[in-house]
Amino acid sequence: xxxxxxxxxxxxxxxxxxxxxxxxxxxxxxxxxxxxxxxxxxxxxxxxxxxxxxxxxxxxxxxxxxxxxxxxxxxxxxxxxxxxxxxxxxxxxxxxxxxxxxxxxxxxxxxxxxxxxxxxxxxxxxxxxxxxxxxxxxxxxxxxxxxxxxxxxxxxxxxxxxxxxxxxxxxxxxxxxxxxxxxxxxxxxxxxxxxxxxxxxxxxxxxxxxxxxxxxxxxxxxxxxxxxxxxxxxxxxxxxxxxxxxxxxxxxxxxxxxxxxxxxxxxxx
Amino acid sequence: xxxxxxxxxxxxxxxxxxxxxxxxxxxxxxxxxxxxxxxxxxxxxxxxxxxxxxxxxxxxxxxxxxxxxxxxxxxxxxxxxxxxxxxxxxxxxxxxxxxxxxxxxxxxxxxxxxxxxxxxxxxxxxxxxxxxxxxxxxxxxxxxxxxxxxxxxxxxxxxxxxxxxxxxxxxxxxxxxxxxxxxxxxxxxxxxxxxxxxxxxxxxxxxxxxxxxxxxxxxxxxxxxxxxxxxxxxxxxxxxxxxxxxxxxxxxxxxxxxxxxxxxxx
Numbered sequence: 001x002x003x004x005x006x007x008x009x010x011x012x013x014x015x016x017x018x019x020x021x022x023x024x025x026x027x028x029x030x031x032x033x034x035x036x037x038x039x040x041x042x043x044x045x046x047x048x049x050x051x052x053x054x055x056x057x058x059x060x061x062x063x064x065x066x067x068x069x070x071x072x073x074x075x076x077x078x079x080x081x082x083x084x085x086x087x088x089x090x091x092x093x094x095x096x097x098x099x100x101x102x103x104x105x106x107x108x109x110x111x112x113x114x115x116x117x118x119x120x121x122x123x124x125x126x127x128x129x130x131x132x133x134x135x136x137x138x139x140x141x142x143x144x145x146x147x148x149x150x151x152x153x154x155x156x157x158x159x160x161x162x163x164x165x166x167x168x169x170x171x172x173x174x175x176x177x178x179x180x181x182x183x184x185x186x187x188x189x190x191x192x193x194x195x196x197x198x199x200x201x202x203x204x205x206x207x208x209x210x211x212x213x214x215x216x217x218x219x220x221x222x223x224x225x226x227x228x229x230x231x232x233x234x235x236x237x238x239x240x241x242x243x244x245x246x247x248x249x250x251x252x253x254x255x256x257x258x259x260x261x262x263x264x265x266x267x268x269x
Numbered sequence: 270x271x272x273x274x275x276x277x278x279x280x281x282x283x284x285x286x287x288x289x290x291x292x293x294x295x296x297x298x299x300x301x302x303x304x305x306x307x308x309x310x311x312x313x314x315x316x317x318x319x320x321x322x323x324x325x326x327x328x329x330x331x332x333x334x335x336x337x338x339x340x341x342x343x344x345x346x347x348x349x350x351x352x353x354x355x356x357x358x359x360x361x362x363x364x365x366x367x368x369x370x371x372x373x374x375x376x377x378x379x380x381x382x383x384x385x386x387x388x389x390x391x392x393x394x395x396x397x398x399x400x401x402x403x404x405x406x407x408x409x410x411x412x413x414x415x416x417x418x419x420x421x422x423x424x425x426x427x428x429x430x431x432x433x434x435x436x437x438x439x440x441x442x443x444x445x446x447x448x449x450x451x452x453x454x455x456x457x458x459x460x461x462x463x464x465x466x467x468x469x470x471x472x473x474x475x476x477x478x479x480x481x482x483x484x485x486x487x488x489x490x491x492x493x494x495x496x497x498x499x500x501x502x503x504x505x506x507x508x509x510x511x512x513x514x515x516x517x518x519x520x521x522x523x524x525x526x527x528x529x530x531x532x533x534x535x
Contacts, residue, residue, distance in 0.1 A: 028357070031353065032353060032354055032357045035349070035350035035353045035354050036350070036354045038346060038350045039347065039350040039351055039354055039410050039411070039414060040410075040411060042409060042410075043409060043410075043411045044407055044409075047406055047407035048406055048407075048411065051405045051406050054404065054405045054406075055405050058401070058404060058405065078307070079307060082304040082307055082308075085304065086304055086305070086308075122517065122520070122521055122524075123517050125520075126480060126516060126517045126520035126521065127513060127516065127517070128480060128481070128483065128484045130396065130484050130487060131483065131484060131487075131494070131497065131513075134487065134497075134498065134501055135325065135501060135509075138321070138325075138501050138502075138504070139318045139321050139322040139325060140310075140314065140315045140318040140322070141311055141314035141315070141318060143308075143309065143310065143311060144307065144308050144309070145308050145309075145310045145315075148308065214394060215394075217394075218394055218396050218397065221396065221487070221488070222487065235400065247393075247397065250397075251392055251393075254392065255392075
C-alpha cells in the first residue's frame with residue numbers, strides 16, 4: 001500500500017506554488033497581448049508588409065559609403081570628442097559635491113541635503129542627454145555649448161550615483177584612525193575617504209566618458225553640433241552613402257573609445 | 270639637527286617620472302584651451318534665451334497637465350505599451366541567442382553567429398536604429414517597438430551568455446552523467462542557476478526601455494518623446510515641464526518597483 005501523499009515522479013513545486021506560477025505567467029501573457037493590441041491600434045500594416053522592399057531599397061542606396069565625404073567629417077569628429085570630454089568634466093565638477101552630500105557617511109544633513117542630492121541624481125538619470133540637449137537648444141540656441149551642458153547634466157546622475165555608493169562602501173578603519181588623530185571633518189575627507197574612493201572615481205569617470213562619446217555623436221540630431229549634425233543634414237537630403245560614412249566613423253570612434261576606457265580601467269583597478 | 274623634512278607630501282602614484290607629468294599637464298592645458306575655443310558661444314543668443322530658460326524653470330515649477338492632457342496621455346500609453354511588449358519580445362528572442370552565445374554549451378559555429386548578432390545590436394545606438402526602422406516601417410510606436418526589442422537583444426543576450434559561461438560546471442556534469450539530453454541539461458542544470466539573474470536583468474531592461482521610449486519619439490518612433498518634442502518646439506514650457514515631471518516620476522516608480530520585485534523574487 002502506498003502513501004497517498006507520495007508520488008512516483010518528482011516535482012519541484014507543490015501544486016499550489018505551481019498554480020501561482022502558472023497564473024503569474026498567464027497574467028503576463030494577457031497583459032502583453034493587451035498592450036500589443038493598444039499599441040498597434042493605429043499601425044498601418046501596409047507599411048509593415050512593405051518594409052522588406054523598403055529595407056532592400058535603403059540598403060542598395062547606402063552602399064558603397066561615400067569615402068570622399070570623410071575629410072568633411074574630421075572637424076565634426078573633433079567637435080564630438082571635445083563635447084564628450086568637456087561634458088564629462090562638467091559632469092564630474094557637479095557630481096562630486098552631490099555624491100558627498102548623498103553618501104550616508106559624509107552628508108552634513110541626512111534630513112534635508114541627502115534627499116535633495118538623491119533627487120538631483122534621480123532627475124538627472126531619468127532624463128536622457130538627448131532630451132536635455134533638446135531643451136538647451138531651445139533655450140540657448142544650437143551649438144556645441146548646449147551639447148556640453150546636456151552631456152554634463154546627464155553625467156551628474158550617473159557619476160553621482162556610482163560615486164556615492166563607492167563612498168558609502170569605504171573601509172571605516174582608516175576613517176576612525178584619522179579621526180583619532182584629532183582631524184577635522186575636511187581632514188578626514190582628505191586623508192581617509194578620498195584616497196579610498198579615488199580609484200573608483202577614475203574608473204567611473206572614464207566609463208562615463210566612453211558612454212558620453214557614444215551619446216555626443218548623436219546629440220547633433222537635435223542641433224547640438226558634432227557628427228550628429230552632419231547625420232541630420234545627410235538624412236534630410238536622403239544622401240544615404242554619406243549616412244553610411246558617418247555611421248562608420250561613429251562606429252570606429254565608439255570602438256576606439258571603448259578600447260581606451262577598458263585599458264584605463266584595467267590599469268586603475 | 271635632524272635632516273628629516275617637517276612636512277609630508279603624497280608621492281605621485283601613476284606617472285612617477287617628472288617629465289611625463291609636466292608633459293601630460295601641458296598637453297592637457299593646451300587641449301583645454303583649444304577645446305574651449307571651439308565652443309564659440311553666441312552670447313547675444315544666450316542672453317536672449319535666458320528669459321526663455323527662466324520661463325522653462327517656471328514651467329517646471331508650475332507644470333500644466335491639463336491643456337494638453339489628451340496628447341500627453343496618448344504619448345504615455347504608447348510609451349508604456351511599447352516598453353512592455355518590446356521587453357517581452359526582446360526576452361523571448363534573446364534567450365535562445367544568449368544560450369547560443371555561451372561558449373561552454375554552444376557549438377563553435379552557433380557561438381560565432383550569436384556573438385555577431387549581439388555585437389551588431391550593441392554597436393548602434395537606439396536612436397540610430399530608430400531612424401532606420403522609422404524609414405522602413407513608417408512613423409509610430411511599431412517602429413519604436415522594433416527598435417527597443419532589437420536593443421534589448423544585445424543587452425540581455427550578452428549578459429545572459431556571460432552568466433551561463435560562469436555557471437557551476439559540477440551541476441551540468443551531474444545532469445549529463447544521468448544520461449540527459451542537451452535540452453534536459455539546459456532545463457535541469459543551467460536554467461535553475463541563471464533564472465534569478467535573468468529575471469533581474471529583464472526587470473532592469475524594462476526600466477531602461479521605458480527611459481529609451483521617451484527618447485526615440487524625437488525621430489518619429491512614437492511614445493512620450495514625440496509629445497515632448499512637439500511641446501518644446503511650440504515653446505509650451507509648462508506642458509514640457511509636466512511631461513518631464515511625469516517621465517521622472519514614472520522612471521522612479523519603475524526603478525523602485527523593479528528593484529523591489531527583484532528582491533522579492535530572489
